[in-house]
Amino acid sequence: MDIRRATTVAELTAAEHLYDGPARPEWAERFLAAPGHLMLIAYVAGVPAGMVSGIEMTHPDKGTEMCLYELSVDEPYRRRGIGRALTRALAAVARERGCYDMWVGVERDNDAALATYRSAQAQDDGDFAMLTWPLA
Numbered sequence: 001m002d003i004r005r006a007t008t009v010a011e012l013t014a015a016e017h018l019y020d021g022p023a024r025p026e027w028a029e030r031f032l033a034a035p036g037h038l039m040l041i042a043y044v045a046g047v048p049a050g051m052v053s054g055i056e057m058t059h060p061d062k063g064t065e066m067c068l069y070e071l072s073v074d075e076p077y078r079r080r081g082i083g084r085a086l087t088r089a090l091a092a093v094a095r096e097r098g099c100y101d102m103w104v105g106v107e108r109d110n111d112a113a114l115a116t117y118r119s120a121q122a123q124d125d126g127d128f129a130m131l132t133w134p135l136a
Contacts, residue, residue: 001049001082003089006039007032015041015048018072040089042073042082049077052086056099066094068104071116078112087120105130 006012009028016023018041031037036056041048050073058064068090073082094102106113108127118124 001080001085002043003040003085004043005093006041006051011041012039015039015051018048018051018074019070038090038093040086040093042077042086044077044082049074050082050086052083052090054090054094054102056094056097062100064097064099066090066097066099066102068102071104071113083116084120087117087122091120 006015009025009032012028012031013023013025031039036058037053039051039053042050050071052071053069055067055069056064057067068087071083071086073086091102103125104117104122105128106117108114
């Protein structure tokens with residue numbers, strides 16, 4: 001397995017089978033151009049097998065933290081440590097960038113995600129409510 005940071009629209013669109021829906025080139029360009037946005041892709045035999053995306057967030061009284069936005073491993077490659085490796089790789093990038101922590105929101109019934117993050121040494125901060133405003 002080889003984990004690399006995606007730096008081109010072609011890399012992002014080649015990994016679209018790992019997303020919830022198809023990649024749109026204009027959104028991929030915007031993602032790459034945004035400071036603090038990054039995606040790491042795990043390749044197995046040259047094929048995108050998993051990805052993790054992160055977004056740096058800075059606040060005046062807290063400094064910068066990394067939000068693990070999304071993690072995905074293609075079904076045939078699951079249970080091989082790819083998700084854990086991607087999570088640890090994102091944490092390493094966050095540490096290199098001076099982030100004070102990294103966090104992710106996970107539904108309590110998502111056992112696979114919880115197991116992956118815990119195996120990568122994440123600590124459980126307890127329950128929280130997530131509220132959204134549909135804008136489109």
